Amino acid sequence: MGRFEGKVAYVLGGGSDGPARPGEELPMGNGRAIALRLASEGARVVVGDKDRDRAEATVAHLRTPGLAVEVDAADPESCRAAVEEAVRFGEGRLDVVVCNVGVSGREPAKVQSLEDWDTANDVNVRSHWLTAQAALPRMLAQGQGAFVFIGSTAGVLSSRRSLSYEATKAAQLGVMRHLAVRYGGRGIRSNAVALGNIDSALVRREFGEGGAARGSVVPMGREGTPEEVAAAVAFLAGDDASYVTGQNLLVDGGVSAAWPTPPNAPA
Numbered sequence: 001m002g003r004f005e006g007k008v009a010y011v012l013g014g015g016s017d018g019p020a021r022p023g024e025e026l027p028m029g030n031g032r033a034i035a036l037r038l039a040s041e042g043a044r045v046v047v048g049d050k051d052r053d054r055a056e057a058t059v060a061h062l063r064t065p066g067l068a069v070e071v072d073a074a075d076p077e078s079c080r081a082a083v084e085e086a087v088r089f090g091e092g093r094l095d096v097v098v099c100n101v102g103v104s105g106r107e108p109a110k111v112q113s114l115e116d117w118d119t120a121n122d123v124n125v126r127s128h129w130l131t132a133q134a135a136l137p138r139m140l141a142q143g144q145g146a147f148v149f150i151g152s153t154a155g156v157l158s159s160r161r162s163l164s165y166e167a168t169k170a171a172q173l174g175v176m177r178h179l180a181v182r183y184g185g186r187g188i189r190s191n192a193v194a195l196g197n198i199d200s201a202l203v204r205r206e207f208g209e210g211g212a213a214r215g216s217v218v219p220m221g222r223e224g225t226p227e228e229v230a231a232a233v234a235f236l237a238g239d240d241a242s243y244v245t246g247q248n249l250l251v252d253g254g255v256s257a258a259w260p261t262p263p264n265a266p267a
């Protein structure tokens, strides 16, 4: 029996728009890897994405029956409608909601634009609470439900690159904790993962090749993989984490545990 047998999950941002890793047939992003992992353990998965083709590509690779839903995270009505579709697909059930969608940026404080700030807020935070708000009545009626928010180490440490990204990833943790504390007594758990350097389609798209260099600053000496992200999410979403809530699990190969040292410092 898989950990998610009989359960229904919704992954917001469950496509992946490449590029693929060398030799990879299906470009693997975090959202897609999470959907595949939950399905591999028995969940029926609804994959929401603004690009229907990408969502369908994920669904086509699920082990269990799934549904692709077109959703624009920047549009509140679309966020709510997607949850309704997920509940319909689950014939009234919705057990796990993973809010993965997120946009990064490259504007430090001096040049931070209002437009980039608003987009980051709409997609990285507002869509997540609206999705959670739409899912809560169903989960509360069931007496159980789990949220997992996909965050970044940029929510707890400055990457010095993007003010809007850092600020919204920190705000996302506030949403995660609020749900955990407010509804914890009614069977709802809410947690986040803060991702470090992951060899995902998003990173290859935005930062190009150079995975070895990115990995070299990580205590574990390498980037993480979307599959490793998915394993952490599956833990938090499932009953193995039945007494874990309100937490931000750093999936970063040890970056946040390290004191910065110059490369040629004596050991």
Ligand SMILES: NC(=O)c1ccc[n+]([C@@H]2O[C@H](COP(=O)([O-])OP(=O)(O)OC[C@H]3O[C@@H](n4cnc5c(N)ncnc54)[C@H](O)[C@@H]3O)[C@@H](O)[C@H]2O)c1
Pocket: 012, 013, 014, 015, 016, 017, 018, 028, 029, 030, 031, 032, 048, 049, 050, 051, 054, 071, 072, 073, 074, 100, 101, 102, 103, 123, 150, 151, 152, 153, 194, 195, 196, 197, 198, 199, 200, 201, 202, 203
């Ligand atoms: N190194 C990393 O990979 C890393 C590090 C830190 C945090 N993260 C977080 O991981 C998450 C995304 O990872 P991914 O690999 O799945 O990225 P991805 O770029 O593959 O995005 C997943 C999907 O989100 C969809 N999407 C984008 N904007 C959307 C919108 N407005 N509405 C609906 N769907 C939309 C895209 O079409 C894509 O298919 C983000 O929350 C990001 O902040 C990643």
